[in-house]
Amino acid sequence: MPEPGAAVTPGPIPAARAQRMRVGIADSDTGFVRTLVKRLPGLAMDPIPVGPFTADTLLSMRLDGLVLDVSVLRQNVWPCLEELAERLPALAVVVCTGPSSVAQRVRGLRLGLDAWISKPCHPEEVVAVLGAVLRRHRRGELVAGDGPVVAGELTIRPDRYQAYVGERSLDLTAREFALLLLMAQNDCVIERAEIYERVWGYAMAHGDRSVDVFVRKLRQKLLAASPDWSYIHTHFGIGYRFAPERSPEALMQPDRPEPLGASNEQQTAAFAALR
Amino acid sequence: MPEPGAAVTPGPIPAARAQRMRVGIADSDTGFVRTLVKRLPGLAMDPIPVGPFTADTLLSMRLDGLVLDVSVLRQNVWPCLEELAERLPALAVVVCTGPSSVAQRVRGLRLGLDAWISKPCHPEEVVAVLGAVLRRHRRGELVAGDGPVVAGELTIRPDRYQAYVGERSLDLTAREFALLLLMAQNDCVIERAEIYERVWGYAMAHGDRSVDVFVRKLRQKLLAASPDWSYIHTHFGIGYRFAPERSPEALMQPDRPEPLGASNEQQTAAFAALR
DNA sequence: GATGTTAGTTTACAACCTGTTCACGTGCAA
DNA sequence: TTGCACGTGAACAGGTTGTAAACTAACATC
Numbered sequence: 001m002p003e004p005g006a007a008v009t010p011g012p013i014p015a016a017r018a019q020r021m022r023v024g025i026a027d028s029d030t031g032f033v034r035t036l037v038k039r040l041p042g043l044a045m046d047p048i049p050v051g052p053f054t055a056d057t058l059l060s061m062r063l064d065g066l067v068l069d070v071s072v073l074r075q076n077v078w079p080c081l082e083e084l085a086e087r088l089p090a091l092a093v094v095v096c097t098g099p100s101s102v103a104q105r106v107r108g109l110r111l112g113l114d115a116w117i118s119k120p121c122h123p124e125e126v127v128a129v130l131g132a133v134l135r136r137h138r139r140g141e142l143v144a145g146d147g148p149v150v151a152g153e154l155t156i157r158p159d160r161y162q163a164y165v166g167e168r169s170l171d172l173t174a175r176e177f178a179l180l181l182l183m184a185q186n187d188c189v190i191e192r193a194e195i196y197e198r199v200w201g202y203a204m205a206h207g208d209r210s211v212d213v214f215v216r217k218l219r220q221k222l223l224a225a226s227p228d229w230s231y232i233h234t235h236f237g238i239g240y241r242f243a244p245e246r247s248p249e250a251l252m253q254p255d256r257p258e259p260l261g262a263s264n265e266q267q268t269a270a271f272a273a274l275r
Numbered sequence: 276m277p278e279p280g281a282a283v284t285p286g287p288i289p290a291a292r293a294q295r296m297r298v299g300i301a302d303s304d305t306g307f308v309r310t311l312v313k314r315l316p317g318l319a320m321d322p323i324p325v326g327p328f329t330a331d332t333l334l335s336m337r338l339d340g341l342v343l344d345v346s347v348l349r350q351n352v353w354p355c356l357e358e359l360a361e362r363l364p365a366l367a368v369v370v371c372t373g374p375s376s377v378a379q380r381v382r383g384l385r386l387g388l389d390a391w392i393s394k395p396c397h398p399e400e401v402v403a404v405l406g407a408v409l410r411r412h413r414r415g416e417l418v419a420g421d422g423p424v425v426a427g428e429l430t431i432r433p434d435r436y437q438a439y440v441g442e443r444s445l446d447l448t449a450r451e452f453a454l455l456l457l458m459a460q461n462d463c464v465i466e467r468a469e470i471y472e473r474v475w476g477y478a479m480a481h482g483d484r485s486v487d488v489f490v491r492k493l494r495q496k497l498l499a500a501s502p503d504w505s506y507i508h509t510h511f512g513i514g515y516r517f518a519p520e521r522s523p524e525a526l527m528q529p530d531r532p533e534p535l536g537a538s539n540e541q542q543t544a545a546f547a548a549l550r
Numbered sequence: 551g552a553t554g555t556t557a558g559t560t561t562a563c564a565a566c567c568t569g570t571t572c573a574c575g576t577g578c579a580a
Numbered sequence: 581t582t583g584c585a586c587g588t589g590a591a592c593a594g595g596t597t598g599t600a601a602a603c604t605a606a607c608a609t610c
Contacts, residue, residue: 092411102397102399102400105400105403106397106399106400106402106403109400109403109404109406109407110403110406112407112410113407114407114408114411115390115404115407122377122381124377124381125377125380125381125384127381128380128381128384128385129384129390131384131385132384132387132388132389132390133389133411135387136367136389136408136411136412137411173556173557173558174557175557175558176557188434188435189434189435189436208559208560209559209560209561209597210558210559210560212596212597212598212599213558213559213560213598213599214558215597215598216597216598216599216600219598234596234597234598235435235436235449236448236449236566236567236568236596236597237288237448237449237450237567237568237595237596237597238288238436238449241435448567448568448569449568450568450569483570483571484570484571484572484586485569485570485571487585487586487587487588488569488570488571488587488588489569490586490587491586491587491588491589494587495588509585509586509587511577511578511579511585511586512578512579512584512585551610552609552610553608553609553610554607554608554609554610555606555607555608555609556605556606556607556608557604557605557606557607558603558604558605558606559602559603559604559605560601560602560603560604561600561601561602561603562599562600562601562602563598563599563600564597564598564599564600565596565597565598565599566595566596566597566598567594567595567596567597568593568594568595568596569592569593569594569595570591570592570593570594571590571591571592571593572589572590572591572592573588573589573590573591574587574588574589575586575587575588575589576585576586576587576588577584577585577586577587578583578584578585578586579582579583579584579585580581580582580583580584
């Protein structure tokens, strides 16, 4: 269970197609900050100056990356970095700070930092490193393109943040949609913690049941719109898997013909190939 | 590591994904290479020395990461890096090389490199950087690492935590699956204690018969789905061994032909190559 | 600024599933 | 034959999931 009162703000809804990255800058060197602020927008990154912060502060800022001079952390550098890594594993952190030992850098990287640059350094290099890290960071988030996904009777349209059966919208909320899209783009079993991290954007607290609740809401809407199909399957003790399947009863009375040779894999694969 | 008598709660189900990463090392400094080769295995990375290469060479090596001293590229450094970035965008590349200018490093990172370290450097730092890059790299693909394992009539799919005979699922529970996968991936006799440790995650209490019970459940489901084959063999006083074998009666009445020259090893190797 | 609506989170409880354990039968080895 | 090791079946307890509803924060509207 997180801190009492922590994480009250709803997390960010991951964009169906992320464009600009939000990069926090926590550094007391105003000249350095100013340079970055000037330089980043041209590279599809929005710089966001960050003052004193906690994991929750950063969480509410919905950052993709963070440039950090550890000197702003005063004393408890390691506990702070540790908390960051634990609570926000998806946040790309580039430490850019004064002289340090190999041991310190290694320790930081082991903890979860993405890069460690020693000052004095050329801002351009910081920008390049940040770009490289975020590029790798982004590869994961949007493996699949933003084309529509067809599965069973369902059509998921990332460009509209909505799913349809025929012309009829499912009226999904933002988070419901994010969950559905994530699952539909991966036809393997996904663990709850993984789902949470990728949809909510930060680490799942132990005992959190949000994923279950949202899966239920999704199932409800899916069932209402497409009663002959089941889409989300539970893997007990592990997580959920998305796979459109006609219910046995529907197969007995084939009012509507089953789409021939169009399994989920084939269709999504086709779309991935299009990309 | 719990108390010997603890373990009231069911242990965690080990993730079905591949953990070890394949890391190529292209460097003419044999001492440096040797250090990495010694150091990497402890961090779930398999070091693979790489000689002169092309993008195709690397592709066939199925690497996850590459440590590269650009001096091995002789002249055409930039065209080569460019080709790498274009042909193998999923490959994490860490350049570790002699003196360089900021402009060169920035250019490299822009091209698609994940990190640029200047020699002389501490090998430990290279390892840490590599680890950080691959960690971020891995976050992307939640597709479970291992491809399917085929044995006899059986297809084991780690991405679904499930085994199939044809299209028909065996309906294995999470722990049953973990046990089956472990055994199928090691076609030698495994002692009970070792099985327990690797599937349950902690030491087996003296007299615990859980492994036996699960082997029985597995055999039951295997027999129901694939009656002509036997998969799990008992070695009295030692443990169990996985090996798909047609039962003698089935051989007498060969309704279905035995797959020619397709031993367990060969088939799994073939699938691994496909990945 | 007050108020109603909506989305999201947390909690509670019931139903279900799983893993463990026990008891007993069978088969191997000395 | 005797002593273990292993196979088999069933029962139990506890964790996991489905489900509903209360609760909180955010938003829009007036």
